[in-house]
Amino acid sequence: MLAALAAIFWAAPREEGAVDWFAPMIPGGWMAWTLPVALFFWVISSLLVLFTILAIRFPETPRIGILRIETTRGDRLFISLLGSAFLNLGWLFFFGAPLWGALILCLVYAAAVFRWV
Numbered sequence: 001m002l003a004a005l006a007a008i009f010w011a012a013p014r015e016e017g018a019v020d021w022f023a024p025m026i027p028g029g030w031m032a033w034t035l036p037v038a039l040f041f042w043v044i045s046s047l048l049v050l051f052t053i054l055a056i057r058f059p060e061t062p063r064i065g066i067l068r069i070e071t072t073r074g075d076r077l078f079i080s081l082l083g084s085a086f087l088n089l090g091w092l093f094f095f096g097a098p099l100w101g102a103l104i105l106c107l108v109y110a111a112a113v114f115r116w117v
Helices: 002-011 035-057 073-095 100-116
Strands: none
Touching (some): 035 073
8 A cells, every 4th residue: 555655646746846736647637636636545445455454353243333223344434434525515515625624524523433333
């Protein structure tokens, strides 16, 4: 995973010697592959690899939380990612572009999901 992260930063466009965060990584591509988008997908894939290793090393037992359904670590990760997407969309609708507040809200939400769901 660290090699993939190094490749992402190696492929990042540069302007005057510094990384250009919002320049397209694939000029003329169909998707806006910028450095933040690539880092987002790297984080998601790293979480999936980490949770796979955790499931193999420390087998999980489902538990019943406040939703009254059995959930495993992977289920709680999915619930927290899905809820975080909606929190970010709501933040964009109500407050606009800077998403630092939404990031903090999502981290608190994910901690609550992993603790109580």
